[in-house]
Amino acid sequence: MVKCRHHSLLYVNHTLAIIGVGNMGSAFAYGLSxxxxxxxxxxxxxxxxxxxxxxxxxxxxxxxxAIVGTSAILLAVKPQSSKELLNDLSPLLKDRLVISIMAGISLKTLGKLTGSKRIVRAMPNLPATIGLGCTGWCATPAVSKPDRTFVETIFGAVGTQIELNDESKLDAVTAISGSGPAYFFLLAELLGIKALKEGFSPQESAVLARATMIGSGVLAANDKRTLTELREAVTSKGGTTEAALASLKGNHLDTIINEAIDAAIARSRKLS
Ligand SMILES: NC(=O)c1ccc[n+]([C@@H]2O[C@H](COP(=O)([O-])OP(=O)(O)OC[C@H]3O[C@@H](n4cnc5c(N)ncnc54)[C@H](OP(=O)(O)O)[C@@H]3O)[C@@H](O)[C@H]2O)c1
Incomplete structure (x- = not known):
């Protein structure tokens, strides 16, 4: 089920502890504050x-x-730090809503490590650090409707969020939106490298690549047309874009992307 950015005033009744204020924890601290x-x-x-x-x-x-007097905690430490941390905290977590963004730690394991029945497992992505993240999350059945609204508020504070009805979908979320920024940056890098080969300076090449990505991203965010319609809007019959897209199709870009995502999904499954 897709849910858009959402703010509910229900959160005023909650105090949240964020454990681990590194790249991700600070993104949440910034968005929520x-x-x-x-x-x-x-x-x-x-x-x-x-x-x-x-x-x-x-x-x-x-x-x-940190967790004294809180109703919920957000675990934002590295997965490898979690065992020791939760060993210490578990006697205090039983009645709390536990939200984890730690990659590869399942709801079941989180349940065992924390003793809580109300657990949310989520996968945000790097643009959360500028409030434009994309988070997929799923919850144990004991997480109530008001808890879920609270969770929507937390992830809505750092971007867009989607509640998943099945934990196994988190592997695909990890592969698509979690790792997705890297695919996007790779495409930008490749455009920049080609610009260099075409004789542009490093600075000009970086401008051409970045400005194209920024403009296209903002357009995709604000335009009502579908992604297919936007692509078609750039593609005139017999024109330059059509020639490039035909070359990408001939080189089976769709298969390349499919296989890349499948590799990431397989890796995500193995890590968890
Ligand atoms: N970065 C991403 O793009 C991304 C995307 C999706 C999910 N995630 C998940 O988000 C989590 C955090 O990633 P990150 O990149 O933000 O890592 P990070 O920058 O290393 O932040 C983790 C922070 O937690 C602190 N910490 C570790 N153990 C602690 C403890 N027992 N008590 C209090 N603080 C503690 C660390 O301090 P020290 O450095 O001093 O140990 C560090 O400041 C990870 O589990 C990762 O799987 C990250």
Missing amino acids: HMKPAMILRLCDGNSEKLRNFPNAKHFTDPKK
Whole structure:
């Protein structure tokens, strides 16, 4: 089920602890502290320097202290740090909503590690750091409707979110939107490399590649036409774009992309 960016004032009743304020945790801290009204946050990181950017939140280096008085926690540490952390915290997590963005740790494992029945597992992506992320998430049956609305608010604060009805779909989300920014950057890199070969300076090449990606991305975000219609709008009969697209088709770009995503899905399954 696709749900769009959503803000509910229900969150004013919740206090959220974010454990791990690195790349992702700080993206959430930023998005949530800039909502109106701001969500009440308790931020925890081993390195208190990382919390400085969030003067309105409470700061902690001890996760046990950070979760006092909270109704929900967001786990944003690396998966390899999770066992030790959850070993310490689990006696305190039983009655809390636990939201994890840790790659490859299943709802079942999270249930075992935390002792909570109300668990959400999510896969955001890098553009969450500028509030334009795309997050797929799924929840255990015990996660109530108000909890789900709260979760929509959290992921809505860093971009667009989709609730999934089946945990196994998270492997495909990981392969498509999780890794997707890398495919996009690769295409931009390849355009830049070709521009260099065509005699443009490195600076000009970077401008041509980046500006094309930015313009196309913003157009795709704001235009009502489908992606196919937008592509067709650039493709005149017998023109240059048509020649390029025919070459991509002849080289089986569709198979290349399919196989790439399948490889990422297989890897995601293996890692979890
Ligand atoms: N980066 C992405 O694009 C992305 C996308 C989707 C999902 N994710 C998931 O998001 C999670 C975080 O990734 P990230 O890139 O944000 O990692 P990160 O930058 O390394 O952030 C993790 C932070 O957690 C801190 N930390 C570790 N153990 C802690 C503990 N026991 N108590 C408090 N803080 C602790 C780390 O501090 P130290 O550095 O001092 O250990 C670090 O500041 C990962 O599980 C990853 O799978 C990331």
